[in-house]
Structure formats: structure tokens, C-alpha cells
Amino acid sequence: MVRPGGFMGNTPILKIYKKLLLEYGRQGWWPLASRGGYHPGDYRKPETREECFEIILGAVLTQNTTWKNASSALESLLLSVDTPEKLLRLEVSEISKLIRKSGYHNQKAVKIKEVTSFLLKNDYLGDDLEKTPLRNELLAIWGIGPETADSILLYAYSFPSFVVDAYTKRIFSRIGLIDFSSEYGEIQKTFQENLSRKDEIYNEYHALIVRHAKTLCSKKKPECGKCFLKTECRYPAGDHSDQPPEKNTPAIRSDSSGGNTKNV
């Protein structure tokens, strides 16, 4: 549930976005090999099916692990299979070996095959990338929860669907704009209702949230003294009343699909 008074108009959420952007600058998500990794200020939609596919694979591989592990697994996978068609020709056990470094590799191998099969069958990975999957279609795929579905929509298809993760929940409940117990959909709605519906903004905001969580607003010891958000945040004053301990996962993203987490 949104805290009363937390989102009167656009001011608080936009103010925080502007402060994050001013402090950290553009983050250049999603990292793509063809663009030399992160590409700040380049908001072009993925232009080839290879770029789109790379992001989709990364979105699954990064569940419940760090981006370092996910990208290492992604690199191994792409060395062996550079097209969705080739991936579908591999057995799950072969995919699993290639992505071992990402952790949960047996489950992720199945998820990768499922999502690839669905997208190919429904022409969502055509050469022209004209079609965008529906969110509900993605959510119906085994192992694809809201966080992964929204990551795929936003970063692979440039469709404005705000990505919520454990970092979003942590930072904004500490600031006092959401309750820690809020559901994914409530938090997403809050952001989407208070921002222009533009994929560039959603892209940047989510990346900035991750950056802030990794830089200052850590799970155990947030560095509030150094934080440029301390004047609007209730946490430094000791108001931690609605902060149950976060689960001890390495997560940035904790997707409710039963094992989806992103850590970039």
C-alpha cells in the first residue's frame, strides 16, 4: 500500500529520479556486447534479433545471482549458440552445463528453452522485431515472474513496463514512499502513475535504483551520512518500523515467480 501523502502529484518520485540522475548520471542499460557493454545515453531499441535475444537470456540468467555471474554464463552460452534456433536444438542438460556459472542452472536451462520456444513460435523474435509479447503471455511461461517479464518488455522490446525489484522496495520503503509489505503490482502502479510513460525514463530509473542500492543504500549498512537523499528519507531518523529483515539473498531482483532475481 502507498503511504498516505507519499505520492501527492508527481513531486516526490520525480524529485528522487532527478536527484539520482544528477548524482550518478545515465547508466546505459541494458549492457549489450554489440554496443560495447553499457551504453549511457543510447536509448535505441535493440535493433537486431541477436540483441533482443541477448537481453532476454540475460534477464533469465540474472535471476538470483549477481550480474557478474550471469554475464559470465551468458558469454559461455552465446559462444555456443548465437541464435534462438540453435539454442532450441540443444538439450536442457547441454544448456545447463553452459550456464553453470549463473547458479540454479538446471532450472534456468529449462526456463531459457521455454521462453525461447514461446517467442520463436509466436514470431516475437523475427528479423524485423515488429511484434512485442504481451506481459500476460510472458507471465504464463514457467519461471517467468513479473520482474523478469518486465525486464524483457522494457529492455528487450523498449515497452514501458516499470521493473520493480528488491532494491526498489528497500530504498522506497526506507524513504517512506511505499510500505515494505507492498505487492509488486502496487509498487509498479505507483511508479507508472507518477512518471511519464516513456521507456527511456523507466529504463534509467530502474538502473539508477540499482546503482543507488549498490553504492549507498545497502541492505545491512546504508551510508545515510553520505546520502544525497537523506533530507527526504525517514530512515536516518531511526524510523525503521516497517522494515522486516530482508531475506538473506544476493539479490537485487527478487521476482515472485519462485526464484527470479536480478543483480546487475
Ligand code: SF4
Ligand atoms: S538516507 Fe540512507 S536509507 Fe535513505 S536512501 Fe539514503 S542511504 Fe538509503
